Amino acid sequence: MKRLDGKTAIITGGGTGIGLASAQRFVAEGAFVYLFGRRQEKLDAALATLGGNARAVAGSVADNDDLDRLFATVKAERGGLDILFANAGTGALVPLGEITPDHYQATFDVNVKGTIFTVQKALPLMRRDGSIILTGSTTGVMGTPAFSIYSASKAAVRNLARSWAQDLRGTGVRVNVLSPGPTLTELAAEVVGRDAMIEMGATTPIGHVGEPSEVAAAAAFLGSADSSFMTGSELFTDGGLAQI
Numbered sequence: 257m258k259r260l261d262g263k264t265a266i267i268t269g270g271g272t273g274i275g276l277a278s279a280q281r282f283v284a285e286g287a288f289v290y291l292f293g294r295r296q297e298k299l300d301a302a303l304a305t306l307g308g309n310a311r312a313v314a315g316s317v318a319d320n321d322d323l324d325r326l327f328a329t330v331k332a333e334r335g336g337l338d339i340l341f342a343n344a345g346t347g348a349l350v351p352l353g354e355i356t357p358d359h360y361q362a363t364f365d366v367n368v369k370g371t372i373f374t375v376q377k378a379l380p381l382m383r384r385d386g387s388i389i390l391t392g393s394t395t396g397v398m399g400t401p402a403f404s405i406y407s408a409s410k411a412a413v414r415n416l417a418r419s420w421a422q423d424l425r426g427t428g429v430r431v432n433v434l435s436p437g438p439t440l441t442e443l444a445a446e447v448v449g450r451d452a453m454i455e456m457g458a459t460t461p462i463g464h465v466g467e468p469s470e471v472a473a474a475a476a477f478l479g480s481a482d483s484s485f486m487t488g489s490e491l492f493t494d495g496g497l498a499q500i
């Protein structure tokens with residue numbers, strides 16, 4: 257018997273990076289996984305690595321009609337949902353003085369509004385003992401130069417979990433935040449560059465940059481009954497970066 261046998265999961269941003277590694281881990285642990293993201297080609301490439309226990313729906317977390325289509329598909333095909341990993345996220349380096357309304361909007365639309373409506377629209381589908389995983393970041397508790405808007409969006413996500421843990425009292429559904437530190441992914445390479453990411457990883461107490469699979473292992477823990485006494489928490493996979 258595997259840890260996620262019989263579970264249905266949705267992973268937003270599941271076509272690449274941490275989301276894809278988590279999909280691979282969830283499927284290996286017995287789950288049926290839905291990937292959600294905007295680029296069909298990334299979803300197709302991801303599905304090719306996942307075998308028969310995965311499906312994809314293309315769309316944006318910032319678009320409520322796309323989210324409705326995702327949840328209607330899952331309801332029709334699986335009847336309910338056990339694990340929601342709200343992992344889709346975006347960010348860019350913009351220093352104070354150069355922040356524009358568009359930069360603010362693009363970041364908060366995905367990281368905050370996207371997270372809020374992904375979770376709210378999933379709720380009617382969530383089964384008892386369900387697990388909701390939000391995606392924070394070490395930057396949510398640290399100051400990072402030129403990264404204030406992204407960091408503030410992740411701080412907002414962290415607080416959503418504190419309040420939602422209370423809103424979810426009595427439902428059996430748990431909500432926690434998974435906060436990665438420097439992890440080698442497409443987003444990280446785009447924002448800071450691969451070499452800078454590797455250097456940042458070297459400064460952590462663990463001494464190396466994170467691999468998506470290392471974050472996926474923590475996502476599987478939060479998705480499973482092994483974390484049954486956790487809600488409202490934040491779990492860091494950051495090599496100790498934000499812990500010292």
Ligand SMILES: NC(=O)c1ccc[n+]([C@@H]2O[C@H](COP(=O)([O-])OP(=O)(O)OC[C@H]3O[C@@H](n4cnc5c(N)ncnc54)[C@H](OP(=O)(O)O)[C@@H]3O)[C@@H](O)[C@H]2O)c1
Nearest residue numbers: 269272273274293294295316317344345393438439441443
């Ligand atoms: N890598 C790190 O060092 C690090 C550190 C802390 C936190 N995080 C967080 O970890 C999460 C995953 O990021 P990653 O590092 O794995 O980077 P990634 O590979 O670029 O993954 C981000 C995913 O989000 C999807 N996405 C972006 N905007 C979306 C939207 N509007 N609707 C639906 N999907 C959307 C992207 O797919 P499409 O573009 O195809 O939609 C992509 O698959 C993010 O929330 C990020 O903030 C990462």
